[in-house]
Amino acid sequence: MIKRKVLIVGSGIAGMASAIRLVVKGYQVEVFEANSYPGGKLSEIQIGDYRFDAGPSLFTLPEQVDELFRLAGKDPKDYFEYDKLNVACKYFWEDGTRLNAYADLDLFAEEVQSKLGEPATTIRKALRQSAFIYDSLAPLFMNRSLHKLDTWTNPHALKSYLRMGKLGIFSTMDEANQKQFTHPKLVQLFNRYATYNGSNPFETPATLNIIPHLEFNIGAFFPKKGMHDITQSLFKLSEELGVTYHFGQKVDKVLVENGKAKGLRVKGQDHYADLVVNNMDMVNAYKTILKDQKQPKLLLNQPKSSSALIFYWGIKRDFPELDLHNIFFTDNYPLEFEHIFKKGTIYDDPTIYVNITSTHKSDDAPAGCMNWFTMINVPNNQGQDWDQMITEAKRNIIHKLNRILKTDVEPLIEAEEILDPRTIESKTSSAQGALYGNSSNNKFAAFLRHANYSSSIKSLYFCGGSVHPGGGIPLCLLSAKIMSEMIEE
Missing domain, CATH: 3.50.50.60 (FAD/NAD(P)-binding domain)
Structure with a gap:
């Protein structure tokens, strides 16, 4: 045949x-x-003795x-193994607040209550809502085509229609999180999940509050290699x-x-x-x-999603306070997203994500050193002066990390490569260097x-x-x- x-x-x-x-x-x-x-x-990047995962760094589902x-007909473990993370992410703010997002929901709820004064019951309720959105919409939006009639006429779809008012379709992510939480830092933490598909939490529908369910209720993982x-x-x-x-x-x-x-x-x-x-x-x-x-x-x-500016840094020092995933928040989230999506520029106090795989895979950096995948969210490529913007962004990133970590980062950088929206587009054929195609801002x-x-x-x-x-x-x-x-x- x-x-x-x-x-x-x-x-x-x-x-x-x-x-x-x-x-x-x-x-x-x-x-x-x-x-x-x-x-x-x-893909991956090798710079001397430092190895970096070049792109996606969070592993769920x-x-x-x-x-x-x-x-x-194969056993996955014969090819690919991974571990569940005990801490999904570490969060840092300029005022000295530090928060561990534990995988254990009880520990995370206690952490939020002790550090921010937000009742533990609030976290549990928010993550139950996230699970509810997932259970209602995942079978419809994630596992089936939206362009086939039977998607909209099957029993699960009909059940979802009855829940429509509870799924966050008619409010923004920020509006929903303002109602769920009293502490602004917790609102900011949960607003961050809009960036997981390159969106703006002040415009994207609250339906995207589905994302925390993946990270907290199901778990974040790391491939052993x-x-x-x-x-x-x-x-x-x-x-x-x-x-x-x-x-x-x-x-x-x-x-x-x-x-x-x-x-x-x-x-x-x-x-x-x-x-x-x-x-x-x-x-x-x-x-x-x-x-x-x-x-x-x-x-x-x-409109296209946001893009990324990434500095792959070989850091010749160990920072025991850092983990696999680390976020250093801006003090003005609305202004940062206004720069990204309205002005097409980079805010001078950006939120910084630092991914360090050497914390879990020691051979990714020499002994006593770390491999910092240092990323900020930036607009997609619309012909901006990226060379100038990158120079300014690097300076602002280093100053912010210095303030929060009480260190001097620049002399510690012994290896560097840069990925920006232009090179993202040329290497991956992503229109305008957008990471997620069309934006989800409506x-x-x-x-x-x-x-x-x-x-x-x-x-x-x-x-x-x-x-x-x-x-x-x-x-x-x-x-x-x-x-x-x-x-x-």
Whole structure:
């Protein structure tokens, strides 16, 4: 029996997951990747003796990764292992307040009560609400296509309609958190979850209060070999299953004949197949490999999410007060987001995220040293003077870390690389360097993502962070699942 052939554009996390799912279903799968390595944003950087996970640093819903191995009849532990974190994140403020977000809900509630005076019952109630939103909407928005009628007519959907007023659709995240908590620092802490998909907590709907459920009620995890091991293990599995990869092979065009995708043109050579799957950023795909096809202008013109400015620093000193995930908050959150989303600039007192994998994987830095993945949220690329903005941001970041940690960071930096919105776009084909595709800064954002299939071109499918259900590792993996189930239908 001749196997049906699938060609996939891009080997990001969703592209690899799609390849695994489709080859398990009996398809012959080939993947074309412009870069010389798989993983897209989920890659790594080596600077001398320091190793860094280059992109996503938070790992939730690990069962989405495990499922891919089980589908192939493999034991996930033979390929990929991870630990649950005891502390999800450490939070720091300028006034000296420090807060440990313990994985144990009772410990976290006690920590909040002792440090901020917020009743422990308030935290428990807020996380019950987060679980309620997840249980109500995850089966609808995360696990099914929003572009199929049966999604809206199944029993779970009908049940969700009755809960609509309790799901945060009609208020912003900040408005909901102002009602849930009395202490402004706790409001700020929970508002931060908007940044998990590049949104503004003062505009995005309170539905995004679904995110704390993943981190607190389910848990945050760390792969024993680092985040890049997600890429490595899935790449290994897919190759074992027979997936063929073509690296350094930038796709020129999706071949379309009589309204049907027939294959890909790569470096002037045509490759034919029964199905084509696009894992490239949706906006840039329509600008390049689909430029001759009908354009979904409404979706293409949607505002994009925020981006990131990352300094990969090799720090020649150990800071025992720091953990895997650390947040140094600004004193003026509304003004910071106004700069990002309204002014297209970087606030001079940014919130700083420092990810240090050497706290859990000691060989990521020399003895007595640390690898600091130092990131701030910034606007996407709109032609700003990034060189000047980066210089100013670095100075402000260092001054802020010096104040809070009572140290002098700059002389400790013995290795450095920088990733900004321009290089994010060039390395990952993400439109404007936006990390999560279209922004979620309105209540209709979930409906303004591209479907996992083309409505105008038969046999063309989409996966990845720029299409439904969204960005981030778990949602990218779910996009591959939704797409592969559509192909079977």
